[in-house]
Structure formats: C-alpha cells, structure tokens
Amino acid sequence: MAKQTVTLKVNGADHTAEIDQRLLLVHFIRENLALTGTHIGCDTTHCGACTVILDGKAVKSCTVFTVQADGKEILTIEGMTTNGKLHPLQEGFMEEHGLQCGFCTPGMIMSSYALLQENKNPTEEEIRWGISGNLCRCTGYMNIVKAVQYAAQKG
Amino acid sequence: MIPGSFEYHHPGSLDEAIALLSSLGDDAKVLSGGQSLIPMMKLRLAEPAHLIDINGLTDLEYIKESDGYLTIGALTREADLDRSDVIGKKYAVIHDTAHVIADPQVRNLATIGGNLAHGDPANDHPATMLALRAEVVATGPNGPRTIPIDDFFIGPLTTALAPNEILTELRIPAPTQGSGGAYLKLERKVGDFAIAGVAAVVTLDGSGNCTLAGIGLTNVGPTPLRATAAEKFLLGKPLSDDNIAEGGRMAGEASQPTSDHRGSAEYKRAMVKEMTIRALKKAKARAEGEQ
Numbered sequence A: 001m002a003k004q005t006v007t008l009k010v011n012g013a014d015h016t017a018e019i020d021q022r023l024l025l026v027h028f029i030r031e032n033l034a035l036t037g038t039h040i041g042c043d044t045t046h047c048g049a050c051t052v053i054l055d056g057k058a059v060k061s062c063t064v065f066t067v068q069a070d071g072k073e074i075l076t077i078e079g080m081t082t083n084g085k086l087h088p089l090q091e092g093f094m095e096e097h098g099l100q101c102g103f104c105t106p107g108m109i110m111s112s113y114a115l116l117q118e119n120k121n122p123t124e125e126e127i128r129w130g131i132s133g134n135l136c137r138c139t140g141y142m143n144i145v146k147a148v149q150y151a152a153q154k155g
Numbered sequence B: 001m002i003p004g005s006f007e008y009h010h011p012g013s014l015d016e017a018i019a020l021l022s023s024l025g026d027d028a029k030v031l032s033g034g035q036s037l038i039p040m041m042k043l044r045l046a047e048p049a050h051l052i053d054i055n056g057l058t059d060l061e062y063i064k065e066s067d068g069y070l071t072i073g074a075l076t077r078e079a080d081l082d083r084s085d086v087i088g089k090k091y092a093v094i095h096d097t098a099h100v101i102a103d104p105q106v107r108n109l110a111t112i113g114g115n116l117a118h119g120d121p122a123n124d125h126p127a128t129m130l131a132l133r134a135e136v137v138a139t140g141p142n143g144p145r146t147i148p149i150d151d152f153f154i155g156p157l158t159t160a161l162a163p164n165e166i167l168t169e170l171r172i173p174a175p176t177q178g179s180g181g182a183y184l185k186l187e188r189k190v191g192d193f194a195i196a197g198v199a200a201v202v203t204l205d206g207s208g209n210c211t212l213a214g215i216g217l218t219n220v221g222p223t224p225l226r227a228t229a230a231e232k233f234l235l236g237k238p239l240s241d242d243n244i245a246e247g248g249r250m251a252g253e254a255s256q257p258t259s260d261h262r263g264s265a266e267y268k269r270a271m272v273k274e275m276t277i278r279a280l281k282k283a284k285a286r287a288e289g290e291q
C-alpha cells in the first residue's frame, strides 16, 4: 500500500504524518487529528457536513485526498474560536437557533464563513445560494439564514 | 467509503504528466478537480492503480481572449468561470452553465477540462460547447492536437482523448456582432444533475435573420447531443415566435431520453422542446443587446 509523508497546517498548527495515499482528508482530520467537529454525513459529496476551508476555499473533505492537501492550510470548525471566544457565526447559530440536532452545523458554518470572506454583506438570496451545497434535515433553513445575517451584521 | 489503493503522482510539468500517462497506460487516471473521479473511486466504480494529479500545473488555469478565440485552460475551476468578467459580459451562455453546476464547494474544485473529459452526458458544459462549436485541445507525447467538439463525445463516458493525452484547452470562436446565447437547466433541486438542459447560441444579421445557430442538449441521450435539424431550420430565418416554436419541436424530436428517476422519456422530450424555445428567446434577447 502506497504511503507518503505529508505536512498540513490545520487551524494554524503544522501536522506531519505518514499516511496511506488513499486516505481521504475527512478521515485524516477526524481520525489522525481527532478533530471530530468535521462530520461525515452522506459520504457521497452531497450533504456538505464535511466542509472545511482549504487554502481559503470551502471544499467537501470527503472528496479530497489528504495527499492533495500536502503543504496547504486547512481551517475546521475547531479553528473558528479564538482564545475561547466564539466566532460571530458560532454566536449567530446559537442566538438565532440555527441548529436543532447540530449535525449539519459545522459544515454550515464553514460554508457561511467562505461566503462572508467573499461577500461581507450578502442578501438573503446570496446566503441561500452560498449554503446550497449543505443540507439540513432539521431546521428548514430559516434560522440558519438568520444566523448568517447575525454574523454579517456583527462583521 | 474507502477507495481502492493507488499510487499517487504529482507531476510538476505537463511533459512529465504526459510521460507518466504514456508509461503507465490504462492503469493511470488524470486527477483534476476530483469531483467526479473521487466519488467513483469511493464507490469502486473506478479503481485506477495510478493517479496523476495535475493540479500542480497551474499554467493550465486561465481565461484569455486572443486571435479571435476565447481560450480556457483545462484546469480552470467552475467558480472562476462563474466569477469571470469576460465570461459574464461576452459569453453569458458559459456563465449560465458554470453557475448551475453542482454547488459552491464542488464548483471550487471542479474544472472545465474534467467536466468535458469525463464524457458524461449529464454534465452541463458539453451541450454549451456543442452550441458554441468549441474546439478541444488534447496534448500527448507528440504535442497538441485540436479536436472539433462534434468529434469529441464518442459514447457514454467515452471521448476521443487517447489514454496518453491530457485535455489542455478549450477554444471558443469569438462571437461576432449580434450574437447571444443562454443555457437553461431543469433540475429537481439546486446542485442536481439536469433532468434536461438546453444551450442555445444565435447570431443575427442587421435585418434580424439568423446567420448562425447552435443548440446543444444535456442528459437526454447516451452522449451530449446537437439538435442539428433545428439549427439548420433556423438558418436564414428571422427568430419569430413561430420559427422558434418549430425549432423547439425539432430539438425535442432530436433528443433521445430514457425514463429514469428524473422522469419519463416523454416528459423529458416535452421539456427539451419547451426549454429550447425559452433558451432561443433568451439568446435572441441577448443578441439584441439585453443582458
């Protein structure tokens, strides 16, 4: 089985590991780094629960090989909090009841983060388009949209 | 789901990538955005022994206008096509297409080259490239060659690319004055593949007669299809409602849909007809200067 040593910067810290070349990024994040905030929902590139930020762009980590991310930077939900202080998006999801079971939430937050990086003041339509790669089976999306609006207002 | 084992290659140049493909033969697959290939590998529908990741070849990511052509590098991402000013202003049909492919995360990685090289009649770019009469540039050990889009799609998931060739560029003839195009896609939900899709491109002369018509169809046949009879019918005629309706009828007849979970063959054919009519109307309005 083909092995390779990779170094990824995850949430600001370098991690070097010898891995199987076929290891998916989501498994590296969850199993090698024990960062289990990134979820696996569908495992077929549809639900977005596995969304992380790879070199500034939102991607579905169940559909990227870890070797492709060698030398790159990754941000996961665990990296959103700074010095114990919640990110405005995390606060927004809490304040606006943007979650029920919470399974989709890390992916929703990472997609919304990518959206707000590009567009500080999105319309409701733009928010819905921005999270169109993320499925939520609980909330009906209304409060997720409000949570993103809350974060956009807080800047 | 865990894909089968493979050996990963990360060439730093196009020559190196082609040399690898030539020496590894059928056991190797090119990895671009991976948004079709990786799902297939996870389902073990594809089990390549070697993956040749060409994402390091960043000089294949570009959108340029030169010598009467729009050229797009094969590694250009859907998200970049969606954002591009040139495409938005002068090639609305390509913008329409990239905008409705998959979802934001997938569009960040998926490439136009992969979308065509995959040869999937469900993918959206093929119909648009048929309508635009694009050329595909394939580069192999003997250098680049140009393949007219009509010769590119050979069968389901099969293209004219040789196993040791890499799709490197799309070449689209620049539109002349009085041209416009539109892509319409009927889908069950945002991000799904098309139930049916229609790309229409027209050029009108000073008196409003159609001097060029291109109509491509998505996901209604074993390959992406060109509605040849409808194109021929429209040539030389004004795009009146009656002529557009007849073009739509002919495009519906040219489609070869099968019944599946997205709908019956009859329904899809009716949708091709109606969407061709709408796409032609939108293309005409854009040719007349509407954005």
Ligand SMILES: Cc1cc2nc3c(=O)[nH]c(=O)nc-3n(C[C@H](O)[C@H](O)[C@H](O)COP(=O)(O)OP(=O)(O)OC[C@H]3O[C@@H](n4cnc5c(N)ncnc54)[C@H](O)[C@@H]3O)c2cc1C
Pocket (backbone or CB within 6 Å): A044, A045, A046, B029, B030, B031, B032, B033, B034, B035, B036, B037, B038, B039, B074, B100, B101, B102, B103, B106, B109, B110, B111, B112, B113, B114, B115, B116, B117, B118, B122, B123, B124, B125, B161, B165, B166, B167, B168, B191, B192, B193, B194
């Ligand atoms: C959830 C989801 C929804 C989707 N919805 C749509 C949709 O609505 N419309 C749509 O059009 N597509 C859709 N796609 C497909 C997506 O656009 C694919 O990414 C695209 O079809 C393939 O591009 P890629 O760069 O990811 O190619 P890859 O997956 O990397 O490769 C696909 C195939 O092409 C070959 N290949 C790739 N690049 C080259 C090259 N330069 N030269 C030679 N061979 C090459 C590979 O070897 C492989 O066989 C969807 C995908 C997903 C996961």
Ligand code: FES
Pocket (backbone or CB within 6 Å): A039, A040, A041, A042, A043, A044, A045, A046, A047, A048, A049, A050, A051, A060, A061, A062, A063
């Ligand atoms: S787990 Fe990756 S998209 Fe669903």
Ligand code: FES
Pocket (backbone or CB within 6 Å): A098, A099, A100, A101, A102, A103, A104, A105, A135, A136, A137, A138, A139
């Ligand atoms: S909160 Fe349960 S899936 Fe979104």
